[in-house]
Amino acid sequence: MVEEGAYWLAWAQISGIGPVLLRRLQQHFGTLATAWNATKLQLGEVEGFGYQTLEKVVQQRSRLHPEQLFTKHQQENSHFWTPADADYPRLLLETPSPPPILYYRGEVELQENLGQKPMVGIVGTRQPSEYGIRWTRQISTALAKNGFTVVSGMAEGIDTESHIAAMKAGGRTIAVLGTGVDVIYPHKNRDLYKQILTAGLVVSEYPTKTPPDRTHFPRRNRIIAGLSRAILVMEAPIKSGALITATYANEFGRDVYALPGRVDDHPSQGCLKLLSQGASFILKELDELLTMLGAIPQIDGVEASTAPEQLIPTLSPELQTVMDAIASDALPFDFIVQQTGMAAGSVSGALLQLELMGFVSQLPGMRYQKS
Numbered sequence: 001m002v003e004e005g006a007y008w009l010a011w012a013q014i015s016g017i018g019p020v021l022l023r024r025l026q027q028h029f030g031t032l033a034t035a036w037n038a039t040k041l042q043l044g045e046v047e048g049f050g051y052q053t054l055e056k057v058v059q060q061r062s063r064l065h066p067e068q069l070f071t072k073h074q075q076e077n078s079h080f081w082t083p084a085d086a087d088y089p090r091l092l093l094e095t096p097s098p099p100p101i102l103y104y105r106g107e108v109e110l111q112e113n114l115g116q117k118p119m120v121g122i123v124g125t126r127q128p129s130e131y132g133i134r135w136t137r138q139i140s141t142a143l144a145k146n147g148f149t150v151v152s153g154m155a156e157g158i159d160t161e162s163h164i165a166a167m168k169a170g171g172r173t174i175a176v177l178g179t180g181v182d183v184i185y186p187h188k189n190r191d192l193y194k195q196i197l198t199a200g201l202v203v204s205e206y207p208t209k210t211p212p213d214r215t216h217f218p219r220r221n222r223i224i225a226g227l228s229r230a231i232l233v234m235e236a237p238i239k240s241g242a243l244i245t246a247t248y249a250n251e252f253g254r255d256v257y258a259l260p261g262r263v264d265d266h267p268s269q270g271c272l273k274l275l276s277q278g279a280s281f282i283l284k285e286l287d288e289l290l291t292m293l294g295a296i297p298q299i300d301g302v303e304a305s306t307a308p309e310q311l312i313p314t315l316s317p318e319l320q321t322v323m324d325a326i327a328s329d330a331l332p333f334d335f336i337v338q339q340t341g342m343a344a345g346s347v348s349g350a351l352l353q354l355e356l357m358g359f360v361s362q363l364p365g366m367r368y369q370k371s
Contacts, residue, residue, distance in 0.1 A: 007084075008032055010036065011032055011036070014056060015060065017053070019099060020048070020097045023344075026366060027366075073207075079103065088113070094252070094348050094352060095225075100205075103181045103203065103206070105202050106196060106197040107201065108201065112172075115352070117147070118148050118293070121227070123152060123221075123242040124159070124233060124236050124242050125157050125240060126157035128235045128267060129235065132234050132235035136161040136234045145170070145171065147171075149166075150162050151228050153175065153177070154189055154192065155217075163192060167200075172199055174201045174202075175201070175202045179210050181202050182208045183209065183210060183212070203223070218244050221244045222248040225246075225249040229293075230254055230256070230257060231256050233279070235270075237269050243270050257282050258275050315354075321342065322340055322347055323359060323360070330367040330369040331369065358371055
């Protein structure tokens, strides 16, 4: 039997099928294996599948063999996750566009993947001022010493400073690349890259040997935001990739913080814009920042055997609504969405929390039942 992960890979090879359409396919059919065998008429029922996309699917699907493709891909890319894997980062899976394939190198820490260890993204300009560098180092150090994993993009400037400071403080860091995980860019960060492999991870949605491309870096910013519970923008001009990350963070329901600067400082203009739009201030008292970040709800796993039935009535209204829609028999994800009347992203996040609390079990094919 071909594993579900093979179908994530196979669908991702069809031109015109991106992460958003893949997520819709999964939610509509329950599994991508079912979607793979669906007729053209059935696929046409999925939002976003227009005539041209359907023609591409029909033409290209017949030439692909998921099992053979998956085996060959494993030989060329030894470490990767698909959303069908239990180790796929849970917070990233909650987003509307999780990468169908997430490649990685380095030391995996399962608590990060399960959302039980908090991760905070730090982004900013490639040409920071002394002020931006100083505060990036201070904040990254404080986060690392207080058990946070620092996520950034391994670019020059703020990214580099955040990675280095976190590791010097004895913490973990994750670099999200716009290249394959085996391609170092910028090349001057080759030593930093090697250090990260021993104190964290490098991840990418691009397969090995993928060179840098200007279109890759804005897209990878959604992964930085998706992995993180909050995004800190240290210094950023108006036209900055850091502001793209902040936009994704807002869309994903993450908290956004910005470092204030002088109104006539070019590197601070983007941060000031974010603050005017409602981002939280990064102030001098780092203890206050750590307290605010620590107050962000964490996903705490609870063993099913220790989860007393009487705790269920104390669930939040949103969790209770999802819980009420689940039966003892396994139900597909899209059916639960229909039953609750909630947005698919909200249902996905609620199911994740209920699963980790021990109230719900996930079965193959995105089906759920009460534990």
